[in-house]
Amino acid sequence: MSVSWPGLKDLLALLDHWPAWKRIVQAPDRIEELEKRLAELEEKPIFPSCPHCGRPAWQMTESKPAGRLPDQIKGHRDLRFRCLDCGFEDVIRRVPE
Numbered sequence: 538m539s540v541s542w543p544g545l546k547d548l549l550a551l552l553d554h555w556p557a558w559k560r561i562v563q564a565p566d567r568i569e570e571l572e573k574r575l576a577e578l579e580e581k582p583i584f585p586s587c588p589h590c591g592r593p594a595w596q597m598t599e600s601k602p603a604g605r606l607p608d609q610i611k612g613h614r615d616l617r618f619r620c621l622d623c624g625f626e627d628v629i630r631r632v633p634e
């Protein structure tokens with residue numbers, strides 16, 4: 538009794554019909570692409586989201602004592618924020634708890 542094994546070409550052709558196999562074949566390129574995107578993201582500083590446009594570009598540009606002297610002594614400060622993307626600005630008063 539002889540068994541005929543399919544050739545490597547036939548096996549690879551058969552595997553191409555299996556969706557999961559296609560993903561496995563594409564994995565090295567996909568991983569390389571993701572590593573590149575991750576490296577780009579790691580280089581950029583991460584800012585909170587802008588309340589106006591929602592992009593992560595909300596940066597504090599100034600911090601100064603706020604209110605009258607008693608409040609200033611208590612540590613009240615006006616924090617000025619500006620969106621690096623859309624330019625929206627706002628001042629938020631920080632009051633220590």
Ligand SMILES: [Zn+2]
Pocket residue numbers: 587588589590591592594620621622623624625
């Ligand atoms: Zn914005």
